Amino acid sequence: MSESKSLLELSGVGIRFGGLVAVSGFDFSISTGELVGLIGPNGAGKTTVFNIITGVYAPSEGAVRFSGSSINGLAPNKITAFGIARTFQNIRLFSSLSVVDNVRTALNLHLQTGMFGALWRGRKFREEEHRVRIEALELLEIFGLAKMADAPCRSLSYGDQRRLEIVRALATRPRLLLLDEPAAGMNPTEKVELMKLIRFTQERFGLAVLLVEHDMKVVMGICQRIAVLEYGRKIAEGTPSEIQKNQRVIAAYLGEEVVDA
Amino acid sequence: MIRSKSVLFLMILLSTVVSYVFTGHPEPSWPIAQIDDYVLNIIVLAGINITLAVSLNLVNGHTGQFSLGHAGFMAVGAYASAWLTQVRGKEFLAALHFCDAAAPVVAFLLATIFGGFVAAIAGFAVGLPSLRLKGDYLAIVTLGFGEIIRVVIQNTDSLGGARGLTGVPIRTTLGWTFAIAACAIYVAASLVKSTYGRGFLAVRDDEIAAEAMGINATKYKVTAFVVGAFFAGLAGALYAHFIGYITPEGFNFLKSVDVVVMVILGGMGSTAGVSVAAVGLTVLNELLRQAEQYRMIAFALLLIVLMILRPQGLIGDPVRWFKARRANR
Numbered sequence: 001m002s003e004s005k006s007l008l009e010l011s012g013v014g015i016r017f018g019g020l021v022a023v024s025g026f027d028f029s030i031s032t033g034e035l036v037g038l039i040g041p042n043g044a045g046k047t048t049v050f051n052i053i054t055g056v057y058a059p060s061e062g063a064v065r066f067s068g069s070s071i072n073g074l075a076p077n078k079i080t081a082f083g084i085a086r087t088f089q090n091i092r093l094f095s096s097l098s099v100v101d102n103v104r105t106a107l108n109l110h111l112q113t114g115m116f117g118a119l120w121r122g123r124k125f126r127e128e129e130h131r132v133r134i135e136a137l138e139l140l141e142i143f144g145l146a147k148m149a150d151a152p153c154r155s156l157s158y159g160d161q162r163r164l165e166i167v168r169a170l171a172t173r174p175r176l177l178l179l180d181e182p183a184a185g186m187n188p189t190e191k192v193e194l195m196k197l198i199r200f201t202q203e204r205f206g207l208a209v210l211l212v213e214h215d216m217k218v219v220m221g222i223c224q225r226i227a228v229l230e231y232g233r234k235i236a237e238g239t240p241s242e243i244q245k246n247q248r249v250i251a252a253y254l255g256e257e258v259v260d261a
Numbered sequence: 262m263i264r265s266k267s268v269l270f271l272m273i274l275l276s277t278v279v280s281y282v283f284t285g286h287p288e289p290s291w292p293i294a295q296i297d298d299y300v301l302n303i304i305v306l307a308g309i310n311i312t313l314a315v316s317l318n319l320v321n322g323h324t325g326q327f328s329l330g331h332a333g334f335m336a337v338g339a340y341a342s343a344w345l346t347q348v349r350g351k352e353f354l355a356a357l358h359f360c361d362a363a364a365p366v367v368a369f370l371l372a373t374i375f376g377g378f379v380a381a382i383a384g385f386a387v388g389l390p391s392l393r394l395k396g397d398y399l400a401i402v403t404l405g406f407g408e409i410i411r412v413v414i415q416n417t418d419s420l421g422g423a424r425g426l427t428g429v430p431i432r433t434t435l436g437w438t439f440a441i442a443a444c445a446i447y448v449a450a451s452l453v454k455s456t457y458g459r460g461f462l463a464v465r466d467d468e469i470a471a472e473a474m475g476i477n478a479t480k481y482k483v484t485a486f487v488v489g490a491f492f493a494g495l496a497g498a499l500y501a502h503f504i505g506y507i508t509p510e511g512f513n514f515l516k517s518v519d520v521v522v523m524v525i526l527g528g529m530g531s532t533a534g535v536s537v538a539a540v541g542l543t544v545l546n547e548l549l550r551q552a553e554q555y556r557m558i559a560f561a562l563l564l565i566v567l568m569i570l571r572p573q574g575l576i577g578d579p580v581r582w583f584k585a586r587r588a589n590r
Binding site: 054056075076077080081085086088092093094095096097101104105106107108109111113114115117118119121125128129132168169171172 | 448451452454455456457458459460462463465466467469470471472473474475476477478484530
């Protein structure tokens with residue numbers, strides 16, 4: 001796995017908020033085709049790592065490289081343009097738009113025509129609008145949402161909204177997909193569905209997927225490799241079975257064993 | 262899609278023809294023989310208000326950035342254009358002597374466009390630093406900007422200071438007013454109705470998600486602000502050359518509120534609804550002339566009631582409404 005050149009590489013990444021060290025000395029990498037989980041107790045810095053990768057925060061130290069170029073401190077929209085897409089823990093769809101328009105919006109990144117195209121409405125613009133709609137519908141079709149394309153996205157069920165968020169993220173044509181606690185608020189059946197969905201997405205689009213998740217069943221079930229954070233430091237990394245046996249991880253989650261003297 | 266563009270050109274052509282037919286001559290006069298002066302006044306004001314409301318709607322409605330400074334941009338447009346046609350009127354006309362008889366009209370049009378551009382530049386200058394603020398904070402900054410513009414003009418003697426600028430040539434016709442209103446409607450509607458334009462709505466719905474989807478939210482917000490300011494500037498220029506007399510007081514905070522009320526009443530984000538509301542409120546204002554001093558109280562009450570009972574606006578989207586009706590039949 002580590003033989004192939006990694007897609008995303010974080011080396012010695014750290015961030016401080018005032019005096020608080022949220023993440024420090026974090027080394028991590030992920031290659032195309034990998035499905036990696038990032039776990040840790042509450043407040044361990046998982047979301048902060050996420051926010052550093054997606055450009056919400058600029059790291060105070062260390063380097064973030066994506067397919068060879070540094071993306072340190074770039075604005076979120078620039079990082080998305082590089083090929084990193086994400087979903088949100090609490091669904092953040094564009095609530096006033098229809099299902100297909102949510103996807104179209106994400107295709108904006110690859111438009112040839114801009115504001116003046118939209119005003120002039122020439123042939124090039126019309127052809128592109130047509131192409132964009134087709135592409136959006138095709139993506140929706142893959143995830144079984146094409147029937148609802150013109151419905152307001154608010155009218156979708158919770159599971160479908162999660163699905164739409166993934167479709168929307170895919171529309172930016174990413175190479176790395178970051179999923180922020182996708183199983184939050186799901187029942188066991190939905191979680192099984194979700195696991196299938198994530199694996200399917202990864203294989204269908206040949207992506208690298210980084211998953212931040214609390215639900216151990218989901219993480220252990222689909223991830224090939226897991227990194228564990230505690231107090232902003234990586235305490236373990238390995239396959240699910242390695243992680244399950246790791247004493248430090250168990251201690252981090254369940255506390256140290258107290259041996260009576 | 263082609264249709265909407267041809268409709269725009271038709272409308273502009275039609276309104277230009279109408280203005281020529283009624284005035285008989287492109288000479289400076291809005292009075293029209295056939296229509297009562299007073300009614301015509303109201304129609305032109307309604308047209309100017311449509312331009313104002315539709316352009317503010319691009320910022321407040323579609324992009325979701327609450328601006329309270331629209332009157333400021335209107336003032337910039339009004340004064341910039343009047344500076345060309347009145348303060349520097351003689352030189353400007355002389356420079357256009359090659360246009361012969363059409364020189365006054367050409368001067369008016371150039372001045373109007375100039376007003377729009379100066380307002381757009383002001384919009385860029387104000388928007389770039391302030392659009393990182395959200396909600397109430399942005400409202401306060403834009404409100405402050407509007408007041409600054411007003412006070413600066415008040416203290417600029419070459420623009421007439423607090424006394425105002427008199428003798429602005431009266432050249433705004435019904436045709437030009439509605440040609441520009443049609444442009445504003447077209448620009449707003451076609452911008453939003455495109456994949457590019459969905460970005461405005463995305464920024465309004467969820468800025469963080471929009472950024473994560475590769476949309477440059479700042480750029481979109483500034484664009485909306487600049488385009489909005491441009492049309493506010495055009496509206497200001499039309500107004501200046503319609504009344505012939507502008508004062509800084511005429512572009513105070515209450516003028517901004519007037520436009521905001523139109524946008525909210527018409528339904529934020531609905532170009533058609535906002536246009537209808539602009540016409541409705543212009544007419545209502547005239548009908549309630551006698552009760553002028555209670556106008557702002559009535560507006561405030563109206564807004565409160567509306568926000569509670571019908572936050573999507575009184576009118577919402579007439580186009581969608583008609584479509585739904587047809588579909589139901």
